[in-house]
Amino acid sequence: MWIVRLALRRPYTFVVLALVIILLTPVVLLRTPVDIFPDINIPVISLVWTYNGLQPQEMEQRITSNVERGVTTLVSDVEHIESQSLSGIAVIKVFFQPGANIQTALAQTAAISQTFLRFLPPGTTPPLVIIYSASTVPVIQIGLTSDTLSEQQLFDFGNYFIRTQLATVPGAATPFPYGGKQRVISVDINPTSLQAKGLSAVDIVNAVSAQNLILPTGTAKLGTLEYNVEMNGSPQTIEELNDLPVKTVNGATIYMREVAHVRDGFSPQTNIVLSNGQRGVLMSIYKTGTASTIDIVDRVKQMLEYNKGSVPEGLHISTFFDQSLYVRASIQGVIREAIIAACLTAVMILLFLGNWRSTLIIAISIPLSILVSILCLSALGQTINIMTLGGLALAVGILVDDATVEIENINRNLAMGKETVQAILDGAQQIAVPALVSTLCICIVFIPMFFLSGVAKFLFVPLAEAVSFAMLASYMWSRTIVPTLAMYLLSTEDEYRADEHVGEKMGFFRRYQQGFERSFEKFRGGYQRALVIALQSPKLFAVCFLAFCVFSVLIAGFLGRDFFPKVDAGQIRLHMRARTGLRIEETARLADQVNGVIRETIPKDELTTVLD
CATH class of the missing domain: 3.30.70.1430 (Multidrug efflux transporter AcrB pore domain)
Known part of the structure; x- marks a missing residue:
């Protein structure tokens, strides 16, 4: 009760508090990570x-x-x-x-x-x-393809240029690229010549290791200058490697070219990437920690756009997967549904109350409660995701209870002829305890979620926090901002309540609301008649109710169970397993055959990319 008196005595204090929350929330939202799910810290x-x-x-x-x-x-x-x-x-x-x-x-x-x-x-x-961590998942995948560059050049550009640039993106981790060929200097041994010379592969390894050294040996002081001196025995060309002496047998020196061939090649491939049947390189960027998926993807795209001038001619960089699209779509969907729910709630309140002033007061308390909940979630380190937003959307229909009950009780006291301030004080005092108990009962329902474990805990605790904070904020606003606004907007409400004549004095909303009330009274009369029939035959009603419950339990088994609902992401993922020991080239050939079947089955206008 004291807080209501304080709000009426110092109304500007709570109005300014509401304005501060309204101005502070956008700043907090810009700094809060955005993701599709909460941070699953397993x-x-x-x-x-x-x-x-x-x-x-x-x-x-x-x-x-x-x-x-x-x-x-x-x-x-x-x-x-x-x-x-x-x-x-x-x-x-x-x-x-x-x-x-x-x-x-x-x-x-x-x-x-x-x-x-x-x-x-x-x-x-x-x-x-x-x-x-379970939150360390790919957020964007980049493909490198070219008609003019080799697989080795694609790998080098992705590994030594793009990967180093991506290392500067906060919250992004980029492993080695998939596909492509890694450049190595290969020594192809001729077993026949090696055996004829009485050598082994160990001799080749020792020769290359011993003659491919760069050793610092000290410094040389010449005049006024000092120079670093090093022994450089590393061959600079392939020809020099072929001319390396391997071993001296009976006074005859055996050179590398006599028993092996050194070439500039690539290491054996362990994976091959095909983009629409064309070989290329795939780079996956992972999200680490609590970084925002949208921020990471946007910065990666900005980096690629900024370095577009450094890309070799003929190199094509494309995006195969972009999780930010799903994050944005999911969050926009939840926000859209929450706005629709808030608008429908306001319309229903207007229909039942029949007064735009009372509806305005209640409508103002809803977003204020949501903003307070967002601030609390951000302070606890939560992200903006579909679970927190879903909790706020779930709370929209419940947030109106405290303000609606208080406004209606204030109107009742105004209709009794009381002064505005006294009507507000009496109306707030009469429902203070019931409203608090109702709010706490709703919050208590979510307490078991805090005792969950595993993935369920990380998913549903943010939802419970969002609803609980919004409900507690709703009760706080019903004790402060609602009485403050009522003191100004309902100052002449007693005149509306005292007027019992339906004439020109009655506003449009009031006349429309009276028509709605007459229709609702007819509906309520039908409900009362149905209730009387049910009370006259309690046994029949109980049997029907139990039958309905049993039927509901039986059909529940046919609904199926899954961790997440099915989502049409516009992708089909196929897993192909070849027999053990099959060469990677043969596996790639089988993938080409599957690729062809896919293109024959799916129409061209419905197919964008096939990634193997």
């Missing part, structure tokens, strides 16, 4: 082990299994482990409990990996340790 650490040439079965038995046992027993807060063993590569994903300290887990995992390295097969390289 910590995951990936260990990538490499041993070139080792078969998948050997990788699993010699590396993957040993590391899994060590991590399971010596690293704390492990929830479960997933692993994948490929040819020369083992990827181990360690999933931790939601409340685990990821930095402690990272230190323990790295220490265990280094300890186990001495027990693994000789030649195993130290693992690449990567912190991963």
Whole structure:
């Protein structure tokens, strides 16, 4: 009650407070990350082990299994482990409990990996340790294709130019490109000549390693200057590599060109990217941390546009996937539905109250409550996503309760002939406790969501927070801004309530509302008659009600269950599995055949890109 008296005594204070919130919210919104879902902070650490040439079965038995046992027993807060063993590569994903300290887990995992390295097969390289999260997902994929540039040139441009530029985008992480060919200097050994000379492949490796060195040897002081001196034994051309001496046997020097051929080539391809049947390079940009998906995508596009002049002639850069489109569409859809809900709510209030002044007061309290909720969510580190916006849209229809009940009670006191200020005080006091209990009951419903675990917790807690903050803000505004506005807008309301004649004095809204009330009274009369019939036959009504409940439970089993509803994203994803051991060139040929079938099946006007 004291806060209502304070609001009536100092009305400008709360009006200014409302204006400050209205002006502050856009600033906060611009700094709040925007994403399709809340930040799902389930910590995951990936260990990538490499041993070139080792078969998948050997990788699993010699590396993957040993590391899994060590991590399971010596690293704390492990929830479960997933692993994948490929040819020369083992990827181990360690999933931790939601409340685990990821930095402690990272230190323990790295220490265990280094300890186990001495027990693994000789030649195993130290693992690449990567912190991963469920929110670390691709937000945009870029494709590089060209009719004039080779796959090697495409890979080099993507890896050494675009990737380094993308490293400056906050919140973006860009791994190595997929597809293309990596340039290497290859030494092709001639086994027949090697055997005839009495040499082995180890001799070739030793010769290249020993004669491809650059060693600093000190400095040379000549006159007033000092020079750095180095021993440079690194060949500068392919011809010089072919002329390297390999070994001297019986006084005769055997050169590299006699037992091998050195060429400028590329390493064996492990993946091939096809864009509409044309080979190219695919670059995936991932979102890290709580960065905004829309900001990352916009900055990546700005970077590509800025560096368009540095792109080699004939190189085409295209976007295969852009998550910001789905984020914007989802958020705009939720906002649109929330605005429609607010407008419909205002129309219904106008129909039932029949007074534009009362409707205006209630309509002002709705966005103010939503703005307060947005400020609270931003202060807690939440993002703008479909869950928080969905919670606000859900709360729109409930936010009107506090203000509507208070306005109606104030009008009732005005109709009793009380002064405006006294009517406001009495009306607010009479419904203060019931309104508070009603608000708390709605908030209590969402308390169990805070005890959820796993992905459900990260998804539904923001929704619960959005609704709860909006409801509490609604009650606060009903104690402050609603009485303040009522003091000015309802100052002559007693004249409207005292006038019982339907004449020219009665406004349009009042006359229309009376017609609506007469129609509603007819509807209510029909409902009362139906209720009387139900009360006269309680057993029949109870049987029908139970039958309806049983039928509803039975058909619930046919609805199906899924984690998320199906969304038409305009994409079809096919997974093709070839037999084990098939060469990558043959796998690419099979992908070309599938590509052809897709183009024969889907009309050209409905197909944009086929990415293999």
